[in-house]
Amino acid sequence: MDSTADSTALLTDHYELTMLQAALKAGTAERRAVFELFPRRLAGGRRYGVVAGVGRALDALEAFRFESEQLAILEDVVDGRTLEWLAGYRFTGDMWGYAEGETFFPQSPLLVVEASFAEAVVLETVLLSIYNHDSAIATAASRMTLAAGERPCIEMGSRRTHEAAAIAAARAAYVAGFTATSNLAARARFGVPTTGTSAHAFTLLHDSEEQAFQAQVASLGKGTTLLVDTYDIAEAVAKAVEIAGPELGAVRIDSGDLGLLAHDVRRQLDDLGATGTKIIVTSDLDEYAIAGLAAAPVDGYGVGTQLVTGSGHPTAGFVYKLVAREGASGDLEPVAKKSASKTSIGGRKYALRRRNRKDVADAEVIGIGTAPQGDNNDRPLLPQLVKGGEVVGREPLDAARDRHQASVAELPVIAHSLLKGDPAIPTLFQ
Amino acid sequence: MDSTADSTALLTDHYELTMLQAALKAGTAERRAVFELFPRRLAGGRRYGVVAGVGRALDALEAFRFESEQLAILEDVVDGRTLEWLAGYRFTGDMWGYAEGETFFPQSPLLVVEASFAEAVVLETVLLSIYNHDSAIATAASRMTLAAGERPCIEMGSRRTHEAAAIAAARAAYVAGFTATSNLAARARFGVPTTGTSAHAFTLLHDSEEQAFQAQVASLGKGTTLLVDTYDIAEAVAKAVEIAGPELGAVRIDSGDLGLLAHDVRRQLDDLGATGTKIIVTSDLDEYAIAGLAAAPVDGYGVGTQLVTGSGHPTAGFVYKLVAREGASGDLEPVAKKSASKTSIGGRKYALRRRNRKDVADAEVIGIGTAPQGDNNDRPLLPQLVKGGEVVGREPLDAARDRHQASVAELPVIAHSLLKGDPAIPTLFQ
Numbered sequence: 078m079d080s081t082a083d084s085t086a087l088l089t090d091h092y093e094l095t096m097l098q099a100a101l102k103a104g105t106a107e108r109r110a111v112f113e114l115f116p117r118r119l120a121g122g123r124r125y126g127v128v129a130g131v132g133r134a135l136d137a138l139e140a141f142r143f144e145s146e147q148l149a150i151l152e153d154v155v156d157g158r159t160l161e162w163l164a165g166y167r168f169t170g171d172m173w174g175y176a177e178g179e180t181f182f183p184q185s186p187l188l189v190v191e192a193s194f195a196e197a198v199v200l201e202t203v204l205l206s207i208y209n210h211d212s213a214i215a216t217a218a219s220r221m222t223l224a225a226g227e228r229p230c231i232e233m234g235s236r237r238t239h240e241a242a243a244i245a246a247a248r249a250a251y252v253a254g255f256t257a258t259s260n261l262a263a264r265a266r267f268g269v270p271t272t273g274t275s276a277h278a279f280t281l282l283h284d285s286e287e288q289a290f291q292a293q294v295a296s297l298g299k300g301t302t303l304l305v306d307t308y309d310i311a312e313a314v315a316k317a318v319e320i321a322g323p324e325l326g327a328v329r330i331d332s333g334d335l336g337l338l339a340h341d342v343r344r345q346l347d348d349l350g351a352t353g354t355k356i357i358v359t360s361d362l363d364e365y366a367i368a369g370l371a372a373a374p375v376d377g378y379g380v381g382t383q384l385v386t387g388s389g390h391p392t393a394g395f396v397y398k399l400v401a402r403e404g405a406s407g408d409l410e411p412v413a414k415k416s417a418s419k420t421s422i423g424g425r426k427y428a429l430r431r432r433n434r435k436d437v438a439d440a441e442v443i444g445i446g447t448a449p450q451g452d453n454n455d456r457p458l459l460p461q462l463v464k465g466g467e468v469v470g471r472e473p474l475d476a477a478r479d480r481h482q483a484s485v486a487e488l489p490v491i492a493h494s495l496l497k498g499d500p501a502i503p504t505l506f507q
Numbered sequence: 508m509d510s511t512a513d514s515t516a517l518l519t520d521h522y523e524l525t526m527l528q529a530a531l532k533a534g535t536a537e538r539r540a541v542f543e544l545f546p547r548r549l550a551g552g553r554r555y556g557v558v559a560g561v562g563r564a565l566d567a568l569e570a571f572r573f574e575s576e577q578l579a580i581l582e583d584v585v586d587g588r589t590l591e592w593l594a595g596y597r598f599t600g601d602m603w604g605y606a607e608g609e610t611f612f613p614q615s616p617l618l619v620v621e622a623s624f625a626e627a628v629v630l631e632t633v634l635l636s637i638y639n640h641d642s643a644i645a646t647a648a649s650r651m652t653l654a655a656g657e658r659p660c661i662e663m664g665s666r667r668t669h670e671a672a673a674i675a676a677a678r679a680a681y682v683a684g685f686t687a688t689s690n691l692a693a694r695a696r697f698g699v700p701t702t703g704t705s706a707h708a709f710t711l712l713h714d715s716e717e718q719a720f721q722a723q724v725a726s727l728g729k730g731t732t733l734l735v736d737t738y739d740i741a742e743a744v745a746k747a748v749e750i751a752g753p754e755l756g757a758v759r760i761d762s763g764d765l766g767l768l769a770h771d772v773r774r775q776l777d778d779l780g781a782t783g784t785k786i787i788v789t790s791d792l793d794e795y796a797i798a799g800l801a802a803a804p805v806d807g808y809g810v811g812t813q814l815v816t817g818s819g820h821p822t823a824g825f826v827y828k829l830v831a832r833e834g835a836s837g838d839l840e841p842v843a844k845k846s847a848s849k850t851s852i853g854g855r856k857y858a859l860r861r862r863n864r865k866d867v868a869d870a871e872v873i874g875i876g877t878a879p880q881g882d883n884n885d886r887p888l889l890p891q892l893v894k895g896g897e898v899v900g901r902e903p904l905d906a907a908r909d910r911h912q913a914s915v916a917e918l919p920v921i922a923h924s925l926l927k928g929d930p931a932i933p934t935l936f937q
Binding site: 201237404 | 711
């Protein structure tokens with residue numbers, strides 16, 4: 078992780094390093110500081126958000142090193158003293174954060190970073206980039222998997238987003254309950270299961286749809302998924318069952334009125350004896366379209382554009398703010414911006430998920446200082462992720478996936494509503 | 508570019524490789540084919556789009572190699588014959604495309620790929636990812652720089668998007684007229700100029716705003732940009748000029764009613780004799796907010812979230828479709844999907860920008876086959892980018908930036924309209 082090629086150190090805004098330079102000269106760079114990464118609100122009247130990117134952020138932290146290649150780029154950006162400081166950069170502080178897959182609410186302190194100002198300020202951009210992107214995708218994905226219920230959702234959006242964002246999107250969608258992705262790099266990098274069907278190009282390549290279906294079944298077996306909407310759907314379904322028999326795995330419909338077509342195709346498949354053949358639908362699906370197909374005989378959803386663009390909210394809107402720093406006395410003192418809009422709450426936070434006696438979430442409880450110890454049913458939300466610079470919070474991706482499921486299940490039923498409204502539980506400041 | 512770590516070969520959807528497997532077995536994989544990458548429409552009633560990502564796509568093509576690391580991942584995805592074919596993969600075909608920075612319209616054939624089906628089909632995802640992302644950003648950026656007129660726009664959105672997408676976004680914004688970015692990796696990778704101001708955290712770190720300003724000016728000089736909205740703006744402006752004198756480079760306002768505040772701050776700066784001190788505004792700006800500030804005494808715009816998310820349209824919606832393939836006769840035959848929605852036009856396209864006698868663009872002229880040679884003022888739009896597998900269309904980023912400016916300048920004035928409406932010029936099929 079510490080090779081030059083993999084360094085994450087330049088995933089940083091120019092001003093973080095010039096601020097560092099000024100603070101080094103002023104003698105304030107080494108003051109102890111607490112930064113917090115949090116959402117001011119939930120985007121789009123959603124009922125909850127889902128944290129994703131934690132594992133990627135920990136990887137990025139370990140790879141945040143200024144080697145000769147990075148330092149050469151910065152020669153015209155900062156002075157010699159700052160370059161020297163950066164050359165020795167190693168994060169030695171502590172971080173606590175919401176575990177990956179956890180749900181969150183307005184003001185939830187998703188990540189608490191305690192270190193010197195200098196060590197913490199330079200991480201702002203890379204931490205926000207990862208958390209903002211991955212959580213936006215996971216939040217949209219979670220609404221989709223909730224709407225889909227027991228039916229599987231497959232992530233197919235790579236082509237609609239930046240090629241590296243696509244890998245992270247596939248990972249975030251998996252955390253939030255998607256069963257698979259089309260993205261092979263996500264399989265390689267994160268072990269996300271991959272799957273695929275066929276494209277119109279494959280049908281068009283062949284002299285007839287029949288030849289295309291024969292070619293696909295001959296190579297991929299009868300369990301394959303045939304794309305049936307290149308020419309006439311009813312004719313294609315008939316050919317598909319003729320060629321593969323009732324063992325045909327599935328058909329995919331990628332255009333038209335998916336609900337109506339699914340009913341027609343299901344009837345036709347059943348009439349042909351292909352009662353076990355599944356129907357997969359794709360074509361600009363989002364959580365609303367998925368919910369709208371709940372009564373249609375659909376067996377799985379392939380989701381592309383709307384998944385990788387966060388279904389209208391491509392960024393989670395998290396900010397990274399200094400909330401406390403060492404004062405003249407040597408103690409940590411709360412600080413906050415005061416002018417106009419975009420104010421923040423000074424002081425280092427704790428966070429608890431308060432639950433009623435039936436283990437249903439009641440409130441997001443946030444306070445300054447140390448969390449109260451009581452006999453209530455509060456669930457602490459800030460496990461330690463980094464201790465003295467060492468990553469201690471790494472976990473398998475399936476743990477995040479399980480946590481997502483449990484955390485959503487714990488929310489009141491209003492969390493299932495796709496209508497715009499208040500968060501599923503209130504945020505209480507104590 | 509051919510090292511394993513940098514391979515782009517897995518930025519690919521699972522089904523492209525299973526289609527390849529089926530086509531290899533059927534003996535159809537080597538049929539010559541033409542794929543085209545194009546938009547069905549312009550997103551959001553915009554007047555034009557801007558192509559970006561061409562240079563990145565050419566880099567990705569050169570790095571599209573299946574080495575042992577990639578092949579190991581694919582062992583459970585495709586059969587041995589396909590693995591063997593992939594191991595020897597090298598694109599040997601031709602590509603023609605709209606040059607980077609060029610404007611485009613509905614159905615513009617942005618990239619024409621001619622190769623065997625097998626060679627061309629596997630490039631679908633990575634080409635679409637790059638073009639869809641970068642062009643979405645460049646299109647939004649172009650509207651912003653048009654709205655800003657002579658005033659500079661600075662890209663500051665890295666923290667709101669995936670960390671690698673941020674680098675590409677900075678590059679695309681630069682193509683579309685932004686003067687600089689905050690992203691240091693974009694400086695390193697693509698030579699985009701970087702710049703920066705200061706954050707609220709820097710002010711809050713210090714015991715007073717005065718100390719923070721003194722620290723910044725002492726280290727970064729009087730030409731620096733001081734952030735004046737942490738506490739009280741009028742007090743901050745007074746302190747800023749007291750500390751830096753009338754040589755103060757600029758002040759930044761990041762919250763509140765930017766138009767009103769800019770007037771107040773300008774008056775105050777002028778009264779203090781700091782008539783040369785500039786005012787930079789930031790805070791969720793988009794092209795509409797920029798246009799709304801045209802009459803305010805603002806000297807530059809820092810744009811973040813709305814730039815990197817394409818100002819409401821984070822993906823350009825391009826598709827990659829097979830439009831012709833070798834038939835039984837050995838000739839290329841046009842092919843097209845016919846069922847329901849999402850139909851396409853078969854046959855390989857040419858494209859011309861038709862201009863009137865005053866060199867103002869009149870129409871996007873698209874046809875099948877070879878472009879007509881006439882004495883009219885048509886500008887051909889499809890230079891060759893790849894010839895027999897060799898990249899021949901690489902150019903410096905500034906060439907794309909110059910082309911963007913020239914191409915927008917050539918459009919009729921309606922192109923400047925931010926209102927939703929028809930494309931600035933019609934697409935004519937000949």
